[in-house]
Amino acid sequence: MSNLxxxxxxxxLVDRANYGRLKPVLHAxxxxxxxxxxxxxxxTMVLERFHQPVEIVKRDGFHVDSEVYLELEGSTPATMAKxxxxxxxxxxxxxxxxxxxxxxxxxxxxxxxxxxIAAAFMNICIAxxxxxxxxxxxDESTRHAITKFAHFHFPSTQxxxxxxxxxGEDPSTILSVGxxxxxxxxxxxxxxxxxxxxxxxxxxxxxxxxxxxxxLVLFHPTTTEYGGERQHVxxxxxxxxxxxxxxxxxxxxxxxGADHISKAIRMFxxxxxxxxxxxxxxxxxxxxxRVLSNASCAVGNSSSFxxxxxxxxxxxxxxxxxxxGREVDEHVMIVPVIAREITSAVRSQLVHGRYAPSTxxxxxxxxxxxxxxxxxxxxxxxxxxxxxxxGLDQKAPSHHDNSRTEESTWSKRQxxxxxxxxxxxxxxxTTINTGTAKTGTNFIVxx
Numbered sequence: 001m002s003n004l005x006x007x008x009x010x011x012x013l014v015d016r017a018n019y020g021r022l023k024p025v026l027h028a029x030x031x032x033x034x035x036x037x038x039x040x041x042x043x044t045m046v047l048e049r050f051h052q053p054v055e056i057v058k059r060d061g062f063h064v065d066s067e068v069y070l071e072l073e074g075s076t077p078a079t080m081a082k083x084x085x086x087x088x089x090x091x092x093x094x095x096x097x098x099x100x101x102x103x104x105x106x107x108x109x110x111x112x113x114x115x116x117i118a119a120a121f122m123n124i125c126i127a128x129x130x131x132x133x134x135x136x137x138x139d140e141s142t143r144h145a146i147t148k149f150a151h152f153h154f155p156s157t158q159x160x161x162x163x164x165x166x167x168g169e170d171p172s173t174i175l176s177v178g179x180x181x182x183x184x185x186x187x188x189x190x191x192x193x194x195x196x197x198x199x200x201x202x203x204x205x206x207x208x209x210x211x212x213x214x215x216l217v218l219f220h221p222t223t224t225e226y227g228g229e230r231q232h233v234x235x236x237x238x239x240x241x242x243x244x245x246x247x248x249x250x251x252x253x254x255x256x257g258a259d260h261i262s263k264a265i266r267m268f269x270x271x272x273x274x275x276x277x278x279x280x281x282x283x284x285x286x287x288x289x290r291v292l293s294n295a296s297c298a299v300g301n302s303s304s305f306x307x308x309x310x311x312x313x314x315x316x317x318x319x320x321x322x323x324x325g326r327e328v329d330e331h332v333m334i335v336p337v338i339a340r341e342i343t344s345a346v347r348s349q350l351v352h353g354r355y356a357p358s359t360x361x362x363x364x365x366x367x368x369x370x371x372x373x374x375x376x377x378x379x380x381x382x383x384x385x386x387x388x389x390x391g392l393d394q395k396a397p398s399h400h401d402n403s404r405t406e407e408s409t410w411s412k413r414q415x416x417x418x419x420x421x422x423x424x425x426x427x428x429x430t431t432i433n434t435g436t437a438k439t440g441t442n443f444i445v446x447x
Contacts, residue, residue: 001101006036009374010065010100012091014043014111015253016053017304020285021129022106024183026062028371035374038098042068042087043111044254051282066094070111075259077226080110080138087114095122101379105150106130108143116149125379127152129370130179132160132167134325135303137255138223152377154178154370156307156361157327168385175373181304182362184289185311192294195287199248205269205278208246213296213350215240215247220301221257222322229257232337233264236300236319239342245350246276247299248291250283297349299342306332310358315349317342331355 001007009029013019029037039062041054046067057064070087072079091114095103103119105112106129119126128150133143144167147153153169155161156179165171192210200207208214219236221229240247249265252258269277283291292298293312298305301322309316309331316332319342328334333349335341 004036006034007102007375008036008038008098008100009102009104010038010040010095010098011104012112012115013039013041013045013054013057014109014115015045016050016282016285016288017302018106018109018112019045019053019057020184020288020304021179021181022104023060023285024367025104025129025180025370028367029374030062032371032375035371037062038065038100039063040066040068040091040094040098040115042070042090042115043109044071047071047254049281050254053282056284065098068094070114071254075221075254075256077223077256080223080256084110084114084117087111088118091115091118092122095119095124100124102127102374102377104129104374105146108133108135108139108146110138110142113142113146116146120149123381125152125377125381126150127154127175127374127377129154130156130160131169132162132164133157133327134163136222136224136321136324139322140325148383151380151383152373154373159327165386168387170386175377176366176369178362178366178369179307180362180366180370181289181308182311182359182364183367184285185293185308186364188286188289188293190290190293190312192290195283195290198283198287199278199280199291203278203280206246206275208248208278210294213245214294215243215245215346216291216295216298217247217249218252218298218300218302218305219261219319220252220322221255221261222301222320223256225321226256230260230264232320233261234268235337235339236342237265237268238339239346240276240299241272241274242339242343243346244274244276245296245346247278248295249277249279251279251281297346299346307361310360311362311364313355313357315352315355317345317349327360329355329358329360331358 011022011026029035041064044050045054046069054064068090070083070090072083095118102125104127105115116126126149128146131147131153132155153164153174154176155164161174161177164174196208196210219233252261292309292314295314297315298309299317301320305316305318306323306326306328310329313331318332318334320337333345335345
């Protein structure tokens with residue numbers, strides 16, 4: 001606790017997407033009189049090559065308590081592994097200095113895994129947003145590893161709730177459902193004219209005309225397919241060149257293989273000199289969402305295309321296996337990394353046009369529920385597989401002030417919280433605080 005008796009919540013930001021999704025949570029925590037917000041920026045948040053997104057955090061009025069440098073250059077599997085090790089050391093030092101009561105993490109980045117390892121071994125309570133989801137790449141393993149270190153969970157979808165429980169997590173530690181990026185989407189001014197001056201004033205290439213159809217393209221490495229990323233992005237660029245629709249192409253993250261993707265994009269730009277191409281390194285969270293909300297189609301393998309694009313009904317073509325197994329709504333078409341199939345799918349989406357907005361990943365009122373839960377939770381340290389209590393007379397430990405104590409096990413609550421009707425819509429007796437939800441594909445829960 002702070003000297004004022006407030007619970008200190010340290011939010012770890014490790015990349016531009018982290019901040020984009022956590023910004024409304026930061027505001028919600030800061031507005032809670034019982035909580036003291038701390039911010040630690042690490043990973044690509046502090047790197048010049050990514051235009052130091054931490055500076056955006058500061059311009060937005062937040063105080064950044066710590067900046068941690070942990071990335072080892074090279075973008076190879078070995079540098080990723082070593083960066084995790086550096087991160088554990090650096091996070092441990094900062095935790096000693098800042099003395100947080102709760103560390104709040106989001107997603108599946110390897111830098112967040114380092115933050116979770118350090119916190120767990122230092123007996124600091126961990127809360128995790130976006131656990132229980134499914135994807136490809138090393139992100140899949142990283143996400144589930146963070147789940148097993150985390151003491152409390154804020155999953156984004158009802159299917160993720162079920163998967164967390166199947167992984168042995170106590171249902172009483174699942175405190176709300178929904179992705180906080182839906183909060184930004186709900187309040188966003190989607191006027192693209194204002195943001196296009198920033199888009200066309202940064203990066204290089206063609207001037208994007210917002211009145212004409214344009215694509216948003218983002219292609220990250222799939223680390224479990226390391227070595228094939230250059231061929232993959234070349235197929236994608238071949239497809240885009242065949243379409244010749246103006247496109248905003250953003251640089252990839254720092255994962256293993258990123259340098260190969262960046263090099264292939266630069267070589268294509270310099271050799272082909274496409275008149276439809278504009279390259280960008282980074283955009284502030286709201287500007288990125290404005291571009292995504294106005295794009296005629298989003299193409300690539302970013303999780304934001306499955307998640308954030310659903311709020312806007314933006315057509316999406318997901319390319320390759322990086323998001324394999326990810327919950328998606330009807331706005332997404334999934335294709336292999338083959339130029340002709342990418343081209344065909346994009347043309348189909350351009351003909352279709354926009355889809356109805358979806359609340360599969362949140363109802364736009366998620367951040368306050370997270371902040372409220374951070375006030376009410378009862379920190380604990382010893383984790384166990386929750387299903388060891390099944391069939392036993394002893395009660396599972398209670399970790400939340402609003403948890404029910406009348407049952408010896410959580411089996412009844414589990415069935416209620418996962419109840420859905422035959423169409424996949426959540427029924428009225430759902431007990432986990434989710435707000436309004438709309439189902440997408442792969443959403444029907446079998447109990």
